[in-house]
Amino acid sequence: MxxxxxxxxxxxxxxxxxxxxxxxxxxxxxxxxxxxxxxxxxxxxxxxxxxxxxxxxxxxxxxxxxxxxxxxxxxxxxxxxxxxxxxxxxxxxxxxxxxxxxxxxxxxxxxxxxxxxxxxxxxxxxxxxxxxxxxxxxxxxxxxxxxxxxxxxxxxxxxxxxxxxxxxxxxxxxxxxxPQQPVQEGASVRQELKVLALPQVWLAVGIAACSIGALFAAYTYIAPLLTEITGFSSGALTPLLMLFGTGLVIGNLLGGRFADRAQITTLLAFLGLLTVVLVVFTFTAHAKIPAAITLMFLGGAGFGTVPAFMTRAIDKAQGAPTLGSAIAASGANLGISVGAYLGGRTIDAGYGYTSPIWVGVGMAALGLAITALSAALDRRDKTTTVGALEPAAHSG
Missing domain, CATH: 1.20.1250.20 (MFS general substrate transporter like domains)
Structure with a gap:
């Protein structure tokens, strides 16, 4: 390193x-x-x-x-x-x-x-x-x-x-x-702002918001869930949250390894896993050991998406990688705010402390749909490029 x-x-x-x-x-x-x-x-x-x-x-x-x-x-x-x-x-x-x-x-x-x-x-x-x-x-x-x-x-x-x-x-x-890195040639605010017109960049931002929002919809209210529903004492929260943090570290590193080989596959895999883990958590939240295990998997599945959507935002930003990356990071934080807000509303509505988890399920499923749409645009662009090159090859 x-x-x-x-x-x-x-x-x-x-x-x-x-x-x-x-x-x-x-x-x-x-x-x-x-x-x-x-x-x-x-x-x-x-x-x-x-x-x-x-x-x-x-x-x-x-x-x-x-x-x-x-x-x-x-x-x-x-x-x-x-x-x-x-x-x-x-x-x-x-x-x-x-x-x-x-x-x-x-x-x-x-x-x-x-x-x-x-x-x-x-x-x-x-x-x-x-x-x-x-x-x-x-x-x-x-x-x-x-x-x-x-x-x-x-x-x-x-x-x-x-x-x-x-x-x-x-x-x-x-x-x-x-080390010093040269200023990007032709860099300007106007050039960077062109990234805002690129659909694939916004899809990467959407993936970031949905995946991290899904994670934090559940995590924001994890303390009352673990104490009121699972039955842990408040003193047990620190080691439990450290277990969740360990999952974040492992998922992040695995996501980085896999995303270098296949971005879309990595996103689909981790978002699919996140959806499943969240659904499972609504059941395991009622028992201590299964809840603790699920908590670590929740962190791993949620943060496994980060390297992939950050790299994708950089790749799709076409000459404005810095702003594309910054927008993706902001999208993830916006997702945290939205997920936490919606999760809180479900609790206020009387649906209980497990209800924010279902908000997470919905956001993760939306993230899967956005990822599939982004992959479809990749295939369309690749087909268009090949189609444009074939006549030129025949004419040669």
Whole structure:
């Protein structure tokens, strides 16, 4: 593995930690900031919207900058946002810090995926992208639980100071290890925005939103499901969520390996598996050991799609890979927001804590349909290309 990838993985770990850790610190933040728990919860929604909107905008505006310089700028933004969160005297400055960090998140995974893909041979691009996202998945297993532990024992501000330190390490790593990559020839905002007219890019975004949305429709409400339905104690949640995080890591790495061989087949396989696992989970949620096993498979099936849809967005962006990648990353976060919202509505409607899982089933099935449509367009384009070449061959 190129050392530059190590720097990207460390950065992804820090970014993933700051995204996920707030969920475990909401009571402490709400109490210290003198706001309600639901108001504190908006720190998660604000972060998500910062990723969805800020990522593509910043990526497009920085398209004429060298990618290494953009990564450095983004990590500086990440450090600034988390440092502001650590010292924020009031709720709204804390929110601003979260949004600044979120803007880094959206653009970093878009640019970082392209940088990672360019560091390796053509046949290993999906695997390289999966390694970057490994940092994000490991944050679920190690970073978020560690940050929650630090915040609960030393105060939530200590957690953001810890993450700021991770940002400084990431900055040093990127400066020292990531090679300079030339600015894409003819790059401009207008050229990048042409990606918005490409159907296959939007289909890749749809796959991203549906696959990750399906995963988080179920996962967002996993704590009450495991305690109220399965019967686990609240103390068992940390090891159970670490088990889920382990599934994320394994699925992400396997997805990267398989996607280098066949993108569409990988997407269909993991989305199909995700659909089945979600349906099974509605039954296994009522028994402890089967629920724990299913939870790990849920993480693996859900995140196994990530390297494939990220590589596909880069491939289909036709001269604008950075923005295509950033839009796909934002699509995944939009899917998280939609899945969590719809799952919450089913609970509010009185259908119980297993009802969000069925929202996930529907989103995964929609993802399968979008993937099939994208594959059909591939076949049509290939047929059109062959048909156009045959007359030229005969005339020669």
């Amino acid at each position: 190129p050392l530059a990838l190590v720097a990207l993985v460390i950065s992804a770990f820090g970014i993933g930690t700051t995204e996920f850790v707030v969920s475990g610190l909401l009571p402490e933040i709400a109490n210290d900031m003198h706001v309600t728990l639901s108001t504190a919860g908006l720190l998660i929604s604000g972060y998500a919207m910062g990723v969805v909107i800020g990522g593509p905008v910043v990526t497009a505006l920085g398209i004429r900058m060298p990618r290494k310089a953009m990564l450095i700028l983004l990590i500086v933004l990440f450090i600034t946002g988390n440092l502001l969160a650590a010292v924020a005297p009031d709720y709204w400055l804390l929110m601003i810090g979260r949004v600044l960090a979120a803007i880094c998140h959206g653009a970093f995974f878009g640019i970082g995926s392209v940088v990672a893909a360019d560091l390796v041979d053509e046949s290993k691009r999906s695997h390289a992208i999966s390694l970057v996202f490994t940092g994000l998945t490991v944050a679920n297993v190690v970073g978020s639980p560690l940050g929650t532990f630090v915040g609960q024992n030393l105060g939530w501000r200590s957690t953001f100071l810890m993450i700021t330190g991770l940002g400084l390490i990431s900055l040093i790593g990127i400066i020292a290890l990531v």
